[in-house]
Amino acid sequence: xxxxxxxxxxxxxxxxxxxxxxxxxxxxxxxxxxxxxxxxxxxxxxxxxxxxxxxxxxxxxxxxxxxxxxxxxxxxxxxxxxxxxxxxxxxxxxxxxxxxxxxxxxxxxxxxxxxxxxxxxxxxxxxxxxxxxxxxxxxxxxxxxxxxxxxxxxxxxxxxxxxxxxxxxxxxxxxxxxxxxxxxxxxxxxxxxxxxxxxxxxxxxxxxxxxxxxxxxxxxxxxxxxxxxxxxxxxxxxxxxxxxxxxxxxxxxxxxxxxxxxxxxxxxxxxxxxxxxxxxxxxxxxxxxxxxxxxxxxxxxxxxxxxxxxxxxxxxxxxxxxxxxxxxxxxxxxxxxxxxxxxxxxxxxxxxxxxxxxxxxxxxxxxxxxxxxxxxxxxxxxxxxxxxxxxxxxxxxxxxxxxxxxxxxxxxxxxxxxxxxxxxxxxxxxxxxxxxxxxxxxxxxxxxxxxxxxxxxxxxxxxxxxxxxxxxxxxxxxxxxxxxxxxxxxxxxxxxxxxxxxxxxxxxxxxxxxxxxxxxxxxxxxxxxxxxxxxxxxxxxxxxxxxxxxxxxxxxxxxxxxxxxxxxxxxxxxxxxxxxxxxxxxxxxxxxxxxxxxxxxxxxxxxxxxxxxxxxxxxxxxxxxxxxxxxxxxxxxxxxxxxxxxxxxxxxxxxxxxxxxxxxxxxxxxxxxxxxxxxxxxxxxxxxxxxxxxxxxxxxxxxxxxxxxxxxxxxxxxxxxxxxxxxxxxxxxxxxxxxxxxxxxxxxxxxxxxxxxxxxxxxxxxxxxxxxxxxxxxxxxxxxxxxxxxxxxxxxxxxxxxxxxxxxxxxxxxxxxxxxxxxxxxxxxxxxxxxxxxxxxxxxxxxxxxxxxxxxxxxxxxxxxxxxxxxxxxxxxxxxxxxxxxxx
Numbered sequence: 073x074x075x076x077x078x079x080x081x082x083x084x085x086x087x088x089x090x091x092x093x094x095x096x097x098x099x100x101x102x103x104x105x106x107x108x109x110x111x112x113x114x115x116x117x118x119x120x121x122x123x124x125x126x127x128x129x130x131x132x133x134x135x136x137x138x139x140x141x142x143x144x145x146x147x148x149x150x151x152x153x154x155x156x157x158x159x160x161x162x163x164x165x166x167x168x169x170x171x172x173x174x175x176x177x178x179x180x181x182x183x184x185x186x187x188x189x190x191x192x193x194x195x196x197x198x199x200x201x202x203x204x205x206x207x208x209x210x211x212x213x214x215x216x217x218x219x220x221x222x223x224x225x226x227x228x229x230x231x232x233x234x235x236x237x238x239x240x241x242x243x244x245x246x247x248x249x250x251x252x253x254x255x256x257x258x259x260x261x262x263x264x265x266x267x268x269x270x271x272x273x274x275x276x277x278x279x280x281x282x283x284x285x286x287x288x289x290x291x292x293x294x295x296x297x298x299x300x301x302x303x304x305x306x307x308x309x310x311x312x313x314x315x316x317x318x319x320x321x322x323x324x325x326x327x328x329x330x331x332x333x334x335x336x337x338x339x340x341x342x343x344x345x346x347x348x349x350x351x352x353x354x355x356x357x358x359x360x361x362x363x364x365x366x367x368x369x370x371x372x373x374x375x376x377x378x379x380x381x382x383x384x385x386x387x388x389x390x391x392x393x394x395x396x397x398x399x400x401x402x403x404x405x406x407x408x409x410x411x412x413x414x415x416x417x418x419x420x421x422x423x424x425x426x427x428x429x430x431x432x433x434x435x436x437x438x439x440x441x442x443x444x445x446x447x448x449x450x451x452x453x454x455x456x457x458x459x460x461x462x463x464x465x466x467x468x469x470x471x472x473x474x475x476x477x478x479x480x481x482x483x484x485x486x487x488x489x490x491x492x493x494x495x496x497x498x499x500x501x502x503x504x505x506x507x508x509x510x511x512x513x514x515x516x517x518x519x520x521x522x523x524x525x526x527x528x529x530x531x532x533x534x535x536x537x538x539x540x541x542x543x544x545x546x547x548x549x550x551x552x553x554x555x556x557x558x559x560x561x562x563x564x565x566x567x568x569x570x571x572x573x574x575x576x577x578x579x580x581x582x583x584x585x586x587x588x589x590x591x592x593x594x595x596x597x598x599x600x601x602x603x604x605x606x607x608x609x610x611x612x613x614x615x616x617x618x619x620x621x622x623x624x625x626x627x628x629x630x631x632x633x634x635x636x637x638x639x640x641x642x643x644x645x646x647x648x649x650x651x652x653x654x655x656x657x658x659x660x661x662x663x664x665x666x667x668x669x670x671x672x673x674x675x676x677x678x679x680x681x682x683x684x685x686x687x688x689x690x691x692x693x694x695x696x697x698x699x700x701x702x703x704x705x706x707x708x709x710x711x712x713x714x715x716x717x718x719x720x721x722x723x724x725x726x727x728x729x730x731x732x733x734x735x736x737x738x739x740x741x742x743x744x745x746x747x748x749x750x751x752x753x754x755x756x757x758x759x760x761x762x763x764x765x766x767x768x769x770x771x772x773x774x775x776x777x778x779x780x781x782x783x784x785x786x787x788x789x790x791x792x793x794x795x796x797x798x799x800x801x802x803x804x805x806x807x808x809x810x811x812x813x814x815x816x817x818x819x820x821x822x823x824x825x826x827x828x829x830x831x832x833x834x835x836x837x838x839x840x841x842x843x844x845x846x847x848x849x850x851x852x853x854x855x856x857x858x859x860x861x862x863x864x865x866x867x868x869x870x871x872x873x874x875x876x877x878x879x880x881x882x883x884x885x886x887x888x889x890x891x892x893x894x895x896x897x898x899x900x901x902x903x904x905x906x907x908x909x910x911x912x913x914x915x916x917x918x919x920x921x922x923x924x925x926x927x928x929x930x931x932x933x934x935x936x937x938x939x940x941x942x943x944x945x946x947x948x949x950x951x952x953x954x955x956x957x958x959x960x
Contacts, residue, residue, distance in 0.1 A: 080376050080483055081350065083415045083423055084394060084408040087131035089114055093383075094398025096146045096329075099390040101176075103134075104406075105147035105162060106398055113137040113147040113164045115176065116404070118392060129415035131404060135179040138842050141893050142167035142191065149176070150197050153211060154228045156182050156927070165192030165215055170892060171225065181885075184892050184931045185225050187232035190218040194246045198224075198269055201253050209270050214255060216243025222257055224269060230931055236272045238265050245288040247296060249310070256296055258285035264298055266310070280306050280316045289330035289339065291355050297339060299327030305341055307354050307372070318357050322349045322374050322464060329386040331395070338375070340395055342384035346430070346489070347480075348397055349464055350376040377464030377482055378407060379489050381426035428488040432478055444476050453479055453486050460486070468492065520572055526555050533564070537576040541565050678902045678947035680910040684810035684859045686755040687803055690748070692716055699745050703737050712749065719753045723762045727753075735786070741793050744800040747786060751804035760811035761819065768825045784828070787836045795846055802837055802852040809833055809859035813866055821870050830875060833860060834882035841889050847898075850890065854900040854907070857883050857890075861907045865914035880911055880920035888928035896941055905936065905947045912954045925955045 092110035099105070104116040116134035119126040137147075144166045152158045153173070161182060162174040171185040171192055195215040211227035220239035223232045241260035248255055248269070255269045264278040264285055283301035290296045294310045295317070305320040305327055325344035332339050332354070339351040353372040382401035389395050394408045408414060450469045452458065458467075460481025466489070471477050476492035510517035513532050520535040531552050535544045545564040549556050556564075696712040711734055718727040728750075735746035750767075754760045767783060787805075790798050812829070821829070837853045844850065860883050868876050887904045894900050908929065911921040929951065936948035 079409045081378055081395060081407040081409055082411060083129075083420055084406045084413050085126045085129045085131045085415055086403055086405040086419065086423075087133065088401070088403045089116075089131075089133055090402040090404075092402055093385060093400045094402060094404060095143060095385050097386045097388045097396045097398040097404065098146075098148050099388050099396060100149040101151065101160065102391065103149070103176075104388075104390070104396055104404070105149065106404055107144040107147040107164060107166075108398075108402070109143040110402070111138075111140045111142060111144060111166070113140075113144050113162070113174075114404075115162060115179065118390065126406070126413070129419040131406065137162065137164060137172075137174050137179050137181075139172060139181050139889060139892065140164065140166040140168055140170065141842075145191065145193050146195050148195060148197060150211070150213070150227075155230045163195060163197070163213060165195050167191030167218075168893075169217070171195065171213065171215055172892075181889065181892075182927045183230055184888075184928075185213065185230050185232070186931055186935050187223050187225070188215065188217045188219075188221065190221075192217050193242055193244055196246050196248060196255075199248060199250070201248075201251055209253070212269070214246055214248075214269065216246050216257060218242045220259060220261070222246070222255075222272075224272070231934070234270075234272045236265075236267050236274075238267065238274050239263070241284075244284065244286050245298075247288040247290045249290055249293050249296065251293045254310075256288055256290070258288050258298055260284040262300070264288070264308070276310070276314055278308055278314050280308075280319070286326065286328050287330045289332050291332050291339075295355065297330055297332070297354060299330050299341055301326045303327060303343075303345075305330070305339075305351075307357060318354070318372055320351065320372060322351070322462075323347070324466065328384065329388075331388045333389040333395075335393075340387045340389065342387040342397060342399075344383050346380045346383060346399075346427075347464060348378040348380070348384055348387050348395075349374050350378070374463040377480060379427045379480060379482065379487065380405070381423070381430050424487075428490070430490045431493045432490040444470055444474075447476065450477055450479070455485055458486075519576065522567070522571060524567070526552070531555070533567070535568055535572055541568050544568055676943055677945075678906045678909065678943050680865075680913045681858055681862050681906050684813065684862050685855045686807060686810060687751070687855075688755045690716070690752045695745050695748060699734065699738075702739055702742050702745070703734070705737065708734055708737070715749045715753060719757050722759055723757075723766045725766060728763075728766055741797065743786070744794070744796045747797065747800040747804050751800060751807050754804070754807035754811050760807070761815045764808055764811045765819075765821070768821065768828070783832060787832050790836050791839050791843060795844075795849065798840060798844070799846070799849055799852060802840070802849060802856055805833055805836065806852060806856040806859050809856060809863055812868065812870060813859075813863040815870055817869065819870060826871060826875060830871070830879055834879060834886070838886060838889075841886060841893065850894065850898070850900050851903075853886070854890065854903045857887055857907045858903060858910075861910040861917075864917050865910050867916055876916070877920040880917045881924040884908060884911060884921050884924040885928060888925070888932065891929070891932045891936075896936070896939055901936075901941060902943050902947075905944050905951070908951055909947050912951060918954070922955060925951070930955055 089106060090108035090110045090112065092108055094106050094108050096107040097104065099118070102118045104118060106114045106116070108114075114134050114136055116131060144164050147162060147164045150161050150163055150173075152160055156173065159182075160176045162176055163171065164174065165171045169186070169188045169190060169192060171188070172181060173183040173185065174180065175182050192215050195213060198209050198212045198214060200210055209224070212233075213225040213227065214222060215225070216222045220237065220241050220243055222236040222239075222243055224234040224236075225231065226233045236255075236257070239257065239259040239261055243257050243259050245258040246255060253269050254266050254275070257265050257267070259265070262279065262281050262283060262285060264281075265274055266276040266278070267274045278298075281298065281300040281302055281304065285298050285300045287299045288296060289298075291307075295308065297305060297307050299305045303321070303323045303325055305322070306316045307318040307320070308314075309317045323341065323343040323345050327341055327343050329342040330339065334355075337352065337355055339354045341349045341351070343349070351372055352375050357372045378397075380397065380399055382399040382403070384397055384399045386398045387395060390406075393410075394406050397405045397407070399405075414420065447468055447470045448458075450471050453467060453469045463481060463483075465481040467479050467486075469477055469479055477488055478490040478492060479486040480489045481487075510519065511521040512518070513521055513534055516534075518534040519537045522533040522535075524531050524533045531548075533544075533548050542561075542565065545561050545568065548564055549558060549561060692712045696709075699708050699711060708730075711730060715727060715731065718724050731746050731750050734749075735743050738746060753763055757763055786797075786801055790801050808829075833856070837856060840849055841853060860879065864876060864880055864883070868879075871879065887907050890900060891904050894904075908921070908925065911917040912925070933948045933951045933955070936944045937952060938945070939948075
């Protein structure tokens with residue numbers, strides 16, 4: 073595609089794929105990849121032809137990659153990695169510290185690359201250099217993390233073989249200069265480093281940004297571009313030294329992403345200011361002379377500004393000529409130069425409306441305390457009266473209703489791209505800058521009084537400037553304890569955070585002199601969310617903000633200048649990550665305290681399981697009291713005792729029917745007593761298999777022959793009901809897995825019932841592994857896998873060979889995912905290793921376990937073999953011997 077100066081990118085298709093921000097987009101091999109803060113990534117097929125659904129403005133969701141336990145920061149493609157026998161794969165990295173390899177066709181997790189001690193921010197695949205297709209390091213994976221460490225993972229073994237540790241803080245971006253071995257890395261320490269991918273020796277350091285460097289993009293074998301929190305984009309060239317070739321100031325806020333299209337010779341930049349800028353000339357621009365700007369032949373110009381209704385986190389180019397963007401609204405958008413492929417007019421109008429109606433904080437515009445009556449009228453901002461000076465230029469103008477609109481110059485006309493407001497909703501301050509009047513409740517003055525509807529009752533939520541958010545929320549709960557519970561506290565705090573002016577969240581006297589005068593300069597961007605983010609950190613009890621917010625600390629200490637830029641999504645991401653890290657540390661400490669020795673005989677070293685794990689204790693009085701509390705019917709007043717008595721004898725259909733009736737009568741979300749009773753029967757009965765067959769057959773009565781069955785209903789609710797119901801359901805399934813091992817040798821189960829059983833035992837717990845944060849549920853799933861492994865290792869004659877082998881693979885797959893997710897100090901880790909070892913040691917399950925384990929367990933077992941958990945080392949070495957040629 074040749075350069076066409078009279079063509080502009082227009083929306084082609086969009087889809088709100090994710091429930092949270094799309095943090096990264098990339099494209100290769102005819103697909104688009106997304107990475108999101110909702111802990112997932114997606115693989116979306118590109119348009120096959122002009123008749124595809126893309127022609128209607130639609131993008132199908134594609135394959136979802138689900139296994140990360142924290143934000144996914146990047147996703148890229150490896151065209152053929154030797155570790156997976158030359159198969160193509162998707163590579164993702166997340167704030168959980170893991171680098172995951174996925175099957176490109178099935179979305180199955182293939183391998184885990186571990187070595188980072190903190191979140192993985194970015195990654196790339198080393199391409200051919202020096203005309204050597206098979207040169208040393210080609211195909212390796214390079215990643216960077218929050219601690220400032222870059223790792224080079226070997227493409228053959230999957231192990232980290234080199235590291236680069238030259239940066240002081242987080243490595244935010246990586247790029248390889250085409251045709252060479254040079255890796256360029258950008259960091260929160262405001263520097264850019266050039267180093268050799270084979271030797272990890274540094275060859276150059278580039279300085280020029282005054283804030284954290286967020287993104288990089290290669291233009292040629294010697295030229296690259298960087299973007300930073302200082303809102304600037306710098307062009308660098310290795311042939312002219314370490315000084316910038318050109319510094320570009322087109323954005324009003326943080327620059328998050330860069331992408332270059334060599335065919336069109338265009339550079340694309342994505343920003344916090346909700347735009348993607350399109351530049352021409354970065355590939356040819358010579359260094360700026362003392363005179364500043366070069367002549368027209370050497371100019372770098374913005375040829376288009378693409379407005380979005382959200383922060384734009386990432387932009388990438390595609391092989392078919394489109395560009396792709398992902399942002400804070402979770403939507404993936406594809407833009408095209410071909411007007412014949414643009415989205416339907418309804419979609420274009422909806423996008424234009426969303427952009428025009430988005431609310432922009434007055435602090436970003438520098439208008440707090442400013443007399444907006446002196447701004448030009450909207451009617452005065454026309455192409456003829458006030459033409460724009462450059463693409464993307466923004467002006468503020470006063471509308472007829474007194475509101476302030478933001479207008480952007482785009483393709484020869486002014487477009488409305490937002491409305492200026494104070495997020496607290498009090499726009500009087502926007503025009504007058506006066507103090508907020510006090511509001512009285514019961515004779516007491518408050519700065520804020522909100523009317524909150526709680527179950528149809530209007531309550532008054534009060535807040536004073538500088539007051540602790542936690543204190544205000546707790547006061548509200550205390551005053552309204554009959555209708556508001558402690559479980560609402562987080563929601564109340566969030567409401568206060570979203571509805572109180574960020575400046576008023578600050579403790580009194582905390583604002584610096586620079587902040588006090590911030591509204592006086594309307595030509596430069598100033599801090600928008602800084603007050604809120606700093607307040608969040610202080611309210612949460614942090615003594616200082618995280619390292620990645622160094623710029624915010626500097627501003628707080630020294631005040632603001634015209635070089636300061638707005639913080640919003642980036643700062644919020646840092647806050648969330650810090651909170652997540654603290655939660656993980658707390659969980660690890662709790663798990664370390666409760667950890668116990670694991671092994672089939674209580675030995676220190678992990679060994680294969682020899683028996684099932686059953687939960688035989690039942691607090692009959694407590695369960696009965698709960699039933700009496702939930703069901704106002706004397707029919708069930710002796711239910712628990714009847715079940716306990718029946719459990720010691722042969723199965724009785726009447727008892728089972730009574731449990732089912734109780735289940736149906738219990739309130740939604742509180743049906744766990746019925747499930748608990750059935751689980752107890754299977755755990756203590758001398759005839760557990762007979763109870764399972766009775767449950768599967770459903771008897772012959774109308775009560776038990778309903779479709780779907782009682783267990784089908786309860787298992788379908790897992791992950792959607794209360795955690796108590798999830799817990800007792802998994803425990804019931806664990807007992808069911810053990811019960812199958814007691815079946816007589818000549819026992820038969822119809823094919824339909826076998827498939828139903830396998831579905832309950834292997835498909836129901838899988839989503840909880842990815843979504844649940846409950847240590848109790850994870851422990852019960854581990855027990856379920858243990859019981860399944862023991863039953864399968866004993867032959868499980870009830871199932872066919874194919875069913876048995878598939879079940880083995882499912883167990884190994886779930887165990888490997890749990891090992892990936894769980895902290896190494898979790899008591900579940902040695903249990904899961906014992907489960908895998910059980911399947912590998914039994915002749916009837918070994919082949920299937922090895923086939924699945926080779927692609928999912930190797931990296932984890934290598935880490936455990938030399939890791940801090942001593943009990944697992946010998947067992948992990950044994951697992952590795954079974955899966956690979958590795959020795960202890």
